[in-house]
Amino acid sequence: MQIRKHFRFEAAHSLPSHPGKCARMHGHSYRLEVAISGTLHRDGPARGMVEDFDALEALVTAEVLDALDHRTLNDIVENPTAEEIALWMWRRLQPKLSSLEELVLWETPSACVVLKRGDPSTASE
Numbered sequence: 001m002q003i004r005k006h007f008r009f010e011a012a013h014s015l016p017s018h019p020g021k022c023a024r025m026h027g028h029s030y031r032l033e034v035a036i037s038g039t040l041h042r043d044g045p046a047r048g049m050v051e052d053f054d055a056l057e058a059l060v061t062a063e064v065l066d067a068l069d070h071r072t073l074n075d076i077v078e079n080p081t082a083e084e085i086a087l088w089m090w091r092r093l094q095p096k097l098s099s100l101e102e103l104v105l106w107e108t109p110s111a112c113v114v115l116k117r118g119d120p121s122t123a124s125e
């Protein structure tokens, strides 16, 4: 079974090698979906759950949102395209969240990147 939680953050970036307006510094209201999958816990505080939504929120907040929200992404991720930001997030979250299955990062209301477990780009370099 898969569970999914949505997050938002605001950040600035520029893409210097982009031939268009994205080369200029500008901001986005990013939306992030984090999906994890597994079997239901049979006992303990997360009984009947894949994972406690509150625990998932705390982890994503600590590992990703606190680092990126209201910041200039170029200071954190080289060439911060939505794809590169999603990969950076994956590398932060996956070691602490082995059940991570999918990240969806919306840069605008109509443009997103989807990164799934098993994608070759998630393999460590």
Ligand SMILES: [Zn+2]
Pocket (backbone or CB within 6 Å): 013, 022, 026, 027, 028
């Ligand atoms: Zn942009």
